Amino acid sequence: MKKILALDIGYGHNKATFGTSDGTIKQRFKFPSLLGVTKRNEYVEDNRIYSFKGHNYYVGDNAMHLPSENLVDITDYKNLEHYAPLFLHHCIQTIGEIPDIIVVGLSIAQIGNSGYFQAELKKYTVDNQTFEFDKIYVLPQGAGSKLTIDRYGNNFPQEQKEDLSSSTYVGVDIGMNTLDLFLVSDGKTSPNLFEGIEKEGIMKIAIKVAKLVEQDFHRSITLQEARDVIDTGIYKLRGKSHSYQAQIDEIKKEYLKDMIRLIEAKYGKIIDKCDFISVSGGGSTIFKTTEDGFFKIPKTANEFYNSIGFFLYGVTQSKQ
Numbered sequence: 001m002k003k004i005l006a007l008d009i010g011y012g013h014n015k016a017t018f019g020t021s022d023g024t025i026k027q028r029f030k031f032p033s034l035l036g037v038t039k040r041n042e043y044v045e046d047n048r049i050y051s052f053k054g055h056n057y058y059v060g061d062n063a064m065h066l067p068s069e070n071l072v073d074i075t076d077y078k079n080l081e082h083y084a085p086l087f088l089h090h091c092i093q094t095i096g097e098i099p100d101i102i103v104v105g106l107s108i109a110q111i112g113n114s115g116y117f118q119a120e121l122k123k124y125t126v127d128n129q130t131f132e133f134d135k136i137y138v139l140p141q142g143a144g145s146k147l148t149i150d151r152y153g154n155n156f157p158q159e160q161k162e163d164l165s166s167s168t169y170v171g172v173d174i175g176m177n178t179l180d181l182f183l184v185s186d187g188k189t190s191p192n193l194f195e196g197i198e199k200e201g202i203m204k205i206a207i208k209v210a211k212l213v214e215q216d217f218h219r220s221i222t223l224q225e226a227r228d229v230i231d232t233g234i235y236k237l238r239g240k241s242h243s244y245q246a247q248i249d250e251i252k253k254e255y256l257k258d259m260i261r262l263i264e265a266k267y268g269k270i271i272d273k274c275d276f277i278s279v280s281g282g283g284s285t286i287f288k289t290t291e292d293g294f295f296k297i298p299k300t301a302n303e304f305y306n307s308i309g310f311f312l313y314g315v316t317q318s319k320q
Contacts, residue, residue, distance in 0.1 A: 002318045005099035006310035007091055009084055011074050012176025012202060012227060012282045015307040016091050021318035025311065027095060028304060034224045035072040035083060036063030051127050052086050059090040073222045075177065077110045081117055085124035101318055102136045103310040105144060107178035109196030114138040137317065140194055141180040142173045144309025145280045151312060156301045169276050170263055173306060174283025175201040179259065183267055195266050202283040205230055208251050212244060280305035
């Protein structure tokens with residue numbers, strides 16, 4: 001039985017789904033797309049530190065305890081490509097098994113770089129050890145969500161009962177950096193119906209929150225730290241909590257209005273004929289409070305819809 005790792009490498013979080021070629025999902029987890037530059041201590045063994053391309057790093061949650069100036073935000077494609085092998089390696093270390101098939105994704109806005117992205121992941125060196133993988137697939141963001149919607153609808157892991165073969169809807173994958181859209185007409189989509197827009201993800205909200213913190217406390221925080229403030233509504237400074245929930249709620253409302261305008265600009269009057277808008281990805285949680293029934297958000301695993309779909313694709317490829 002082949003082992004399949006589906007990794008949705010994002011600017012905000014990495015979402016992983018790991019399982020076997022019979023379709024069994026064994027693990028599903030996420031970690032922040034965050035790196036912390038550090039130094040090794042010759043007297044203290046710390047297996048959380050990775051040596052990569054001449055520097056030492058903590059990855060994900062392990063980096064959060066470092067000073068803000070030591071943290072590396074992943075805000076553009078070049079950074080994502082450069083550090084993607086480190087995120088993949090951390091994921092494999094977390095799983096504790098070497099996958100036979102790896103499926104990852106890129107925004108349609110950056111899918112033209114898929115060859116370079118794939119090459120970076122196929123062979124890399126961490127801690128002076130080289131890792132090589134034969135089968136790595138790079139899919140457009142949103143494609144995974146579509147596969148998951150087809151199989152599970154709005155309620156993973158329960159199988160889809162509603163017939164979507166004649167449905168027309170817009171799928172929206174909200175990431176940290178990118179906003180990926182795809183149009184499904186009569187249950188089908190195609191590559192020319194995908195749109196990827198950079199700098200339109202939750203980063204827009206995080207930038208505004210970081211500015212509020214800097215304005216109020218004269219502290220510079222990373223976008224990952226700002227994302228934590230968005231999720232909790234709280235900025236903590238030296239043991240004291242400061243609420244930003246009211247300001248964040250207003251920023252979210254403006255973001256949603258902008259997003260709807262973008263969808264309308266891309267798909268025009270087709271939006272009037274849609275049955276619903278399906279929203280997934282890391283930023284989809286901001287829709288949880290909306291009362292607009294036109295938006296459908298997965299009841300569970302909404303952040304993992306791309307990753308789960310990538311896994312389903314890997315299962316299909318394992319049978320080829």
